[in-house]
Amino acid sequence: MPTPVSTARQCLTDEAARALDDAVAVARRRSHAQTTSFHAVSAFLAPPSSILRDACTRAGRSAYSPRLQLRALELSVGVSLDRLPTSRTVSEAPPVSNSLMAAIKRSQANQRRHPESFHLHQIQNQQATSLSSVRVELKHFILSILDDPNVSRVLLDAGFRSYDIKLAIVRPPPPPISRVPMTRRPPLFLCNLPGGDSDPGRSVFRFPFSGVSLSSSDGDENCRRIAAILGKDKGRNPLLVGVCAADALRSFDEFLKRETAGVLPSELTGLATISIDKEILLYVNEGGSEEMIGLKFKEVGQLVDNCSGPGIVVNYGEMKQLNGDGKPGDAVNFVVSKLTDLLNLYGRKIWLIGSAESDEAYLKLLTRFPSIQKDWDLNLLPITSSSKSSIDGFLSKPSLMGSFIPFGGFFSTPSDFSNPLIITNQSQSITRCHLCNEKYEQEVSAMREGSIPSVADQCSASLPPWLQMAELDSNKGLDTIKATNDGLLFNAKVMGLQKKWNDICQRCHHMQSFPKLDISQSLPQVSNMLNLNESPNKSNSNLKLRPMDLQCDSATKLEETQIRTTLTSITTDLGLGTLYAFPHCQQPNKSKSQDPNEKSHSFSGSKTSQFDVTTQSCMKKPYDLDPKCIRRVLAEMVSWQNEAISAISETVSNCRNGYGSNLKGNIWLSFVGPDKVGKKKIAEGLAKLVFGRQENVIWIDMNFQQLDDYGVKLRGKTVVDYIAEALMEKPQSVVYLENVDKADLSAQKSLSYAIKTGKFPDSHGREISINNMIFVVTSDVLKGDQSFLSCEQQVEYSEERLLRAKCKQMQISVEKRVPKDDSSKKRKLIEVVDSTGHMEQHHKKLKACLDLNLPVEDDEEIDGETYVSDSMTENSEAWLETFFDQMDERVVFKPFDFISLAEKILEEIKINFEKTIEVEKIQLEIQSEVMDQLLAAVWLSEGKTTFQEWVEHVLARGFLEAKQRYDITAESVLKLLSCEGASEKVHSQSLSLPDDIIIK
């Protein structure tokens, strides 16, 4: 059912509503029954400067003029509109079609997810006037209309990709370009793309050097650059910096003295030069008289007064002189102030030029005269090469050419070499052919004489019409320059002409293969042309239809005829999250685009069944998970990570409430630091809170090569595929990626992509869309080198070792105390037997009887620990840092305090031991392996209560039994050992303690 326009308008901001009105007007004018996305696009394109138009201009392929492409777009939209059936009964306001309404809804949902629009959301909530909470801004409205497959197809017909345009809308144009309104810009395809000349500070104009004779020393690169600076408006006084600066200055001086008409552009021709460097040197360093230097400055003044040309270049020589090391400061001050006076007095008729051997000299002067850069209007020009040597190289060329006998005939003589007209344009390495050069010259000379002939007239005979059109445009471009900057008009024009002829020459004479597109007045041809150029590529890429695409296709029920064009657009559409149809996740996906209340219903409905009381109270409105609530639940599970938990709860609650930075409501958290168990428990807690079940966690260890059971799961698959599969199976879950620092290159790539786009690509390039999931990536490594500091501090109880603790049967044995023990050290009541000595003995015993094929655990342990730090290659380190930077939150985990836990355990045992044995001075030895087991059990178990129970029941019973069976005296030692060979099982998640203890 179409929606009435008034209803649709309520979802839009005023600006967007106005756009919709325009669209409705288009529909009415064409007597269409409904207002569709096409009408909207047509309305967006209508005003001369609109968001969509701007975006299209920027997103256009450089191969075509954006103006033409836009025109083609207008046409193809027009054609699509023509195809729509007209209705006989024309309503005043054709209602909004379902697809357009869906676009509005989509943009509402989209906008809600964007944090910057959230304030707006709230403000309008307070007003509480509209049906729906979010009013769609024009930008988002346009974005979601571009998602419409039909619109994408039309865009594609005109050579646009909706993806590009969306990107252009989302990303504002870079500042220098945005200053010029897009619509006024001349077409891009005739070299007026902002190239090297777009930088205002650098090259306001360039020297045409059109009449340079081939004498060896003029027109070298350095001189050219110096001259360019002289011609500037600001920063017009060059200071040459570099080892070769003095050389360059000298050769520029010579160049100016020798300069003949035509070398410099008109406004600088006749530039005179005067060197006062010797006088300054004499005055500052050798104590010359003030009179002399004053005279010199007077001479300069007179010269400027009498100067008929554009002015005088004053060469003050090496800047080091002005530093005047150890020389009276007055002299330097005098010179500097005199030079400043000159500048102030004569303004634009005088230039200062100097050189500095190194930047240090300049900096020194700067500390002395901090304002000198401004006063002198300096422009630092790095000089890296003395002109002389390169000229040498240049001159040696002809002889060189002869020496390559093996390449005889291989080289073409560069055209510029034989060409009398050398165009030394900065941005030009492509020289024109003779014919074009002549024409160029004609134009330049004509322009010099003041008559600027119509360019179109001149070249109409030889040029195809499409070039003429473009030229007229480039002339317009020149006119705008005229308006803004009169003084540089000539140079700009010369430059424009140069460029134009270069380009004409290139296109017509050099690059014959360039497709000559004949764009005549008949515009349908334009769209045909664009089609021809676009379609082959497109259809090629479409041949590779992937299963996923077909799925999309069937899901959206597209017309057969549209398949070719629509499929590509669908795969690039970020907004159409519903395309991947997972049977059990469709519900939430759908609800995304609807009202938030509705959504929370669907969530809670599917979840409430298996919650305990605390979680349920939090879960009533999962949409706004309260951070306190999350914190409470998590802290119940993991009591020792308070800081981490509060960080997590803040982030999760923020993200779930729409402040998240990531696409599609996904939350990305990184858990760094030690405490594997704590991290896992928190992940489970999150799964329970957010997705309702503790089991909704996808456990993936990126360090898969270390684990055997992954070998089976991963057979024939890459980790990436394994993850992708898991994501498809459990679309609503916490994804727990352990040891992400060990991820291989392909996994890194996929993960980075996923965090950026909300789609996880598998190894075949299929993308799994991920929505509203929580990604937890963990790494033991804190950062860089300090990686294992935290663990090293805990050598006594390393996490690695404890996690490998096995559930073993325990036994108590009663032995007689060895007398020497007594004397050597003070006895403690309970002692944990030193692990190394004891263990080694133990293993020696074992090795004798055990199968050699079994891994030796001692060695493995060492390997395990060194391996980790070694394999932490720098490569993944860099990736990891960038990856972590993109996360919603980086949560640092503290190491689990095993030492105090061990103390607590011992305390607990001690109390019970004393209670049951009741004999003074009896010693209890606890084997370190047993201690590990106890620690691990407590660490892994939910709380400490179970351990207390165990001590009270199992252990105490054991003690009691031992007491009954043996005659325990003060001389006895009770040993708590683990039995070898008894049931051994590694429990990763829960380590149970034995039900009874064997007494030996």
Place this chain on the structure above:
Amino acid sequence: MGNNILDALNVRVLGSGDKILVLAHGLGTDQSAWNRILPFFTPYYRVILYDLVFAGSVNPDYFDFRRYTTLDPYVDDLLCILDTLRVTRCAYVGHSLSAMIGLLASICRPDLFSKLILIGASPRFLNDRDYNGGFEQGEIEKVFKAMKANYEAWVNGYAPLAVGADVPDAVQEFSRTLFNMRPDISLFVSRTVFSSDFRGILGLVKVPCCIIQTTKDGSVPSSVADYLKAHLGGKTTLEPLNTEGHLPHLSSPIQLGDVLRRALSR
């Protein structure tokens, strides 16, 4: 040149990401030299590759012997490319000659570059008072003579020396690209390089730099890297690379890739 510069210098933009990375090759290679490094960056950066105008893969007619007499026109080319692509900020990795071009470019447009990474960079190849650039004028002249006499023989002799490490693939690759250059252009650019002297202007560079120096580089003694570090005006780090040769991106790409990524993420 406008848009044409992108065609003329074979500009390619690869990869995805918000940040932009420019990889600029040095003398004797072309953009293919980065092929083995690319996979490290394409997932996270938009990587801009281009050929310098002297490269064998560029139409030799574009090489204007009157224009490319100093390194500044190369800088213009680079800036022109970046402006054409509307790059407003990028990280820059330059090898050898391109490292110096990057320095110059960053002096002109400090805002454009977030970071410069210099591989095998040298401000001055010739020895001087208090400066050890690694070459004497006489040696250079001999090299030029050898290049002139028989380019092919020179390439075959020079390539293994430059690569340094015993990596036949890299030697072959470097020989290929070096031989692709037209000998006169090759010689001309070599002359330009050897006549250039950046020592006076290093302090003008304000962009943070990272110098990557291999343990034994036939063209750049390690003292040069120290000199660079001491004189560059911005925040500068020195990353030693535990490999030999002037072309680590060819001879030990994985190692270099790691270092580059670390340097870039800093």
